[in-house]
Amino acid sequence: MALSRSTRVNILIGNGHFLSHFYILCLPPMFIVWQTAFNVSFAELGLTIALMSGTTAILQTPVGFLVDRHGARRFLVGGALLMSLSIAAMGLATSFWQVLVLATLSGVGNSVIHPADYAILSGSVDKDRMGRSFALHTFSGNLGFSAGPPVAACLMALVGWRGTLLTVGLLGIPVVLSILLQSRVLRDQVTTPAAHAGARLSGRDLLTSRTMILFFMFFALGAMASGGVQSWLVTVLHTVKGVDLPVAATALTAYMVGSTCGVLFGGWFADTFKHHVLPFITGLTILSALLMLAVDWLSLPIVAIFAMTFASGLALGASRTPRDVMVKDAAPPGEIGKVFGFVSAGLPLGSAITPVPFGMLIDRGHPELVLVLVAVVLLLSLFCGGSAQVSARTGEAVVLAAE
Structure with missing residues (x-):
């Protein structure tokens, strides 16, 4: 049975939001291994989360201006792709400074998610179902937070920390492709008519x-x-x-x-x-x-x-x-x-x-x-x-x- 347009929108947006939260909390299980691999302190390890979250917080507002001016879909695809590739590239890092740079880049990608998601949901979902769509958006992010640590820990036991980051990073590519290939169902927010600009x-x-x-x-x-x-x-x-x-x-x-x-x-x-x-x-x-x-x-x-x-x-x-x-x-x-x-x-x-x-x-x-x-x-x-x-x-x- 074909899914309704609203359902497809919620799935696409929810998957991207899940990724953004999952990638933040898939990193802490790496800390013990990274301390030995890179010979760094726990304070330095904490910089990975601080840089990722801080970059996201700082850039969300300017990205929101860009989303309103140029449309949300291209930013959503680009941001999700940058997040995924940055996490995957951490699996190839040979020095800790590279991890910090990649964490910052992942934060840049993550900064797109909230302004783009809410702009698309506001333009794509019926007003009578807006609350439920917003709820599913938040719910998917919470699931990402919940899944990040246990999934990363289990994968580390099987394929090591490098294999884990490559795997979870590259798993984001199908999510990005699904958003790109079905982007026609994602409508941008309704803009104010020029007559009301004043x-x-x-x-x-x-x-x-x-x-x-x-x-x-x-x-x-x-x-x-x-x-x-x-x-x-x-x-x-x-x-x-x-x-x-x-x-x-x-x-x-x-x-x-x-x-x-x-x-x-x-x-x-x-x-x-x-x-x-x-x-x-x-x-x-x-x-x-x-x-x-x-x-x-x-x-x-x-x-x-x-x-x-x-x-x-x-x-x-x-x-x-x-x-x-x-x-x-x-x-x-x-x-x-x-x-x-x-x-x-x-x-x-x-x-x-x-x-x-x-x-x-x-x-x-x-x-x-x-x-x-x-x-x-x-x-x-x-x-x-x-x-x-x-x-x-x-x-x-x-x-x-x-x-």
């Missing part, structure tokens, strides 16, 4: 507007909270609650599984209850924060800890797709690439901010405050999200008046 902000003014700065902070603060949980939940449960490390690690897995599953429910809600997105996000974010506080403050049996961490992840994950739809609705027609390039740059930035200061808090003997701060940051993110929504509605009214 009512539009310039790209720079748009991204520095109150609305977009608040959305950027909304994304960054949410990522800060998630990064704190992902980095330190295991340590907090072990040191504060006396939970065995394998059990604490399982609680983190429950949180991550809940977060991934919640994304799909959030997509359905965003399509079904379009006018209730902000209350939905608010309620679920507060619930996620309260559940984390309960895990921190209450004496709970292990099963209850698992249930609460899963539910906290589920609630926060379900709020993510409506958040993306809210940003899409606030973006002017033809500006989606730059808007998502800028706003989603808050995700890697936020994830990079909290691990170190939260770790310092633990070093000073206050691990019980980590989840409290996670809850506080989540509530601050709500203030930014709600303010951004109000600002977006006001801005829309101004533009309509100008027209």
Whole structure:
């Protein structure tokens, strides 16, 4: 049976997003072997992820401008191809500096994914199914993160680290070819008619507007909270609650599984209850924060800890797709690439901010405050999200008046 056009679009875009996340987390399993092979420190090894993620964060916004001006499809194909070839070439590296250069190049390719994906989805998918398409996009990225470490570790046991990188890198080529060969089903976003050009902000003014700065902070603060949980939940449960490390690690897995599953429910809600997105996000974010506080403050049996961490992840994950739809609705027609390039740059930035200061808090003997701060940051993110929504509605009214 032939697949519908929307299904084909979701598969093509989802495969590229899976690759972008998979390639980031297929590298950490190499670190132990690379330390011996290249005689480098763990700090130097950490540069691979830092350069890849940092390059992506820095370039997403300028790439978004290019996507809006020249169309998304060519950038999506080129970015995915550059990612794949860079990872494959790491398998041929003879010096560590070559790995760092290739990690940077992979980050350049990865910077295309978010602005191009959201621009294509916005132009290719029916409005009534936009939430579910955004949800599948996020879901595929989460699967890439989940699959990266175990797949890389298993392949290393079979073919060594060089064979692993060559294999996973070259496996991206069929994905790139499928996007290229079926690119006719990928439509770019609808652009604003020239007659309305005078009512539009310039790209720079748009991204520095109150609305977009608040959305950027909304994304960054949410990522800060998630990064704190992902980095330190295991340590907090072990040191504060006396939970065995394998059990604490399982609680983190429950949180991550809940977060991934919640994304799909959030997509359905965003399509079904379009006018209730902000209350939905608010309620679920507060619930996620309260559940984390309960895990921190209450004496709970292990099963209850698992249930609460899963539910906290589920609630926060379900709020993510409506958040993306809210940003899409606030973006002017033809500006989606730059808007998502800028706003989603808050995700890697936020994830990079909290691990170190939260770790310092633990070093000073206050691990019980980590989840409290996670809850506080989540509530601050709500203030930014709600303010951004109000600002977006006001801005829309101004533009309509100008027209």
